[in-house]
Amino acid sequence: MFPYERSLVEKWQDEPFALIGVNTDPPQRLSKYVKNGTITWRNFRDEKVGGPISSRWDIVGWPTIYLLDHKGIIRHVGQAKEDLDKTLARLIKEAKED
Amino acid sequence: MTTRLAFAIMALLIGVAFGDGVAEANKLISQSRQNDVEAMAVLDLVAGNLKEEGVTQVIEWVIENGYAQERKKVGDLIWSLPKNDQLMVKYVQTLSFYGERKQLEAVIKKLPNGNVNQKARFRLALLVAEDAQRDLTLTDTQRAKENQSVVSILDKLRKEDDLDELLQRWIKDLRYKVTHLVVGCEAPEIEGVDQDGKKFRLSDYRGKVVLLPFWGIW
Numbered sequence: 001m002f003p004y005e006r007s008l009v010e011k012w013q014d015e016p017f018a019l020i021g022v023n024t025d026p027p028q029r030l031s032k033y034v035k036n037g038t039i040t041w042r043n044f045r046d047e048k049v050g051g052p053i054s055s056r057w058d059i060v061g062w063p064t065i066y067l068l069d070h071k072g073i074i075r076h077v078g079q080a081k082e083d084l085d086k087t088l089a090r091l092i093k094e095a096k097e098d
Numbered sequence: 099m100t101t102r103l104a105f106a107i108m109a110l111l112i113g114v115a116f117g118d119g120v121a122e123a124n125k126l127i128s129q130s131r132q133n134d135v136e137a138m139a140v141l142d143l144v145a146g147n148l149k150e151e152g153v154t155q156v157i158e159w160v161i162e163n164g165y166a167q168e169r170k171k172v173g174d175l176i177w178s179l180p181k182n183d184q185l186m187v188k189y190v191q192t193l194s195f196y197g198e199r200k201q202l203e204a205v206i207k208k209l210p211n212g213n214v215n216q217k218a219r220f221r222l223a224l225l226v227a228e229d230a231q232r233d234l235t236l237t238d239t240q241r242a243k244e245n246q247s248v249v250s251i252l253d254k255l256r257k258e259d260d261l262d263e264l265l266q267r268w269i270k271d272l273r274y275k276v277t278h279l280v281v282g283c284e285a286p287e288i289e290g291v292d293q294d295g296k297k298f299r300l301s302d303y304r305g306k307v308v309l310l311p312f313w314g315i316w
Contacts, residue, residue, distance in 0.1 A: 017308075070306055
C-alpha cells in the first residue's frame with residue numbers, strides 16, 4: 001500500500017517538501033502501519049471518518065488531496081489518485097526561488 | 099412465487115380495465131425492481147392527464163430515476179401540477195446533482211421568491227462551486243471568478259430574512275468552503291497530534307510545499 005506516497009517522501013527528502021497526512025483511522029491502527037514501515041510520513045490523527053479536522057475541511061470523499069505551496073496557499077485539490085510529479089516539481093522550484 | 103404472479107396478473111387486469119394512466123405508470127414502476135423500465139414511458143403515461151390522483155408520486159419517481167431527457171420533460175410538465183413545494187425541492191435537488199444549470203436557472207426565474215427559490219439559488223451556487231473545483235481546464239483567475247460569483251449568490255441570499263435554519267447553515271458552510279478551502283485560499287490552520295501523540299500545527303511547515311492527503315485504511 002501507498003508506494004507512490006512513500007516514493008514522494010523519498011524523492012523529495014532533501015527539498016522544501018513535506019507529506020503530511022490527515023488520518024481517519026483509530027490511533028492503534030495508524031501506529032501499526034507506521035511501525036511496519038507502510039507509512040513513512042507524519043500524520044494528524046483525526047481518528048475517524050468525519051473527525052474534527054475532516055469536518056472542518058469539509059471532506060466528503062476519501063482520499064482527498066490538498067497541495068499547498070510554501071506560503072500555505074492551496075494550489076490544487078484532487079479527489080482521485082493522480083500523478084502530481086509535475087505540479088510538485090513546479091511548486092518546489094517556486095519555493096526554492098522565493 | 100404463485101402469489102406474486104397472481105398479484106401481477108391482478109395489477110395488469112386492473113390497469114387494463116380502468117385504462118388509467120397512474121395505475122399503468124405504477125405498474126411499470128413496480129416492474130423496475132426487476133428490469134430497467136424506461137422512465138420516459140412512465141412519464142408519457144401520466145403526461146396526458148396531470149390532474150389524476152397519484153400523479154405527483156409518479157413524477158417524483160421519474161425525477162429520481164430518469165435521465166436528462168426525462169428531467170427536461172418534467173421541467174415542462176411540473177408547472178401544470180398543483181403547487182407542491184416538496185416535489186419542487188426534489189426536482190431542484192436533482193437538477194443540481196446532475197449539473198443541469200439552465201433548468202435550475204429556469205426554476206429560479208419562474209419562482210421569483212419563497213423557500214423553493216431560495217433553495218434553488220443555493221443549489222445553483224453549489225453547482226457553480228463544484229464545477230469550478232472539478233474543471234481542470236480553468237486557469238486560477240477563471241476559477242477565482244467562478245468562486246466569486248458563488249460568494250455573491252450566497253451573500254445576496256443570506257440577507258433575506260425568511261431563510262429557514264437548514265438553508266442558513268448550508269449557506270454558511272458553502273461560503274466558508276469557497277472562501278477558505280479552494281485553490282487560491284490560504285489553507286486553514288490545523289492543530290493536532292501526530293501518530294506519536296506529539297502536538298504540531300500545519301503552519302509549522304510554512305516554507306515547504308505540503309502535500310496533504312486526507313486518508314484512512316478500512
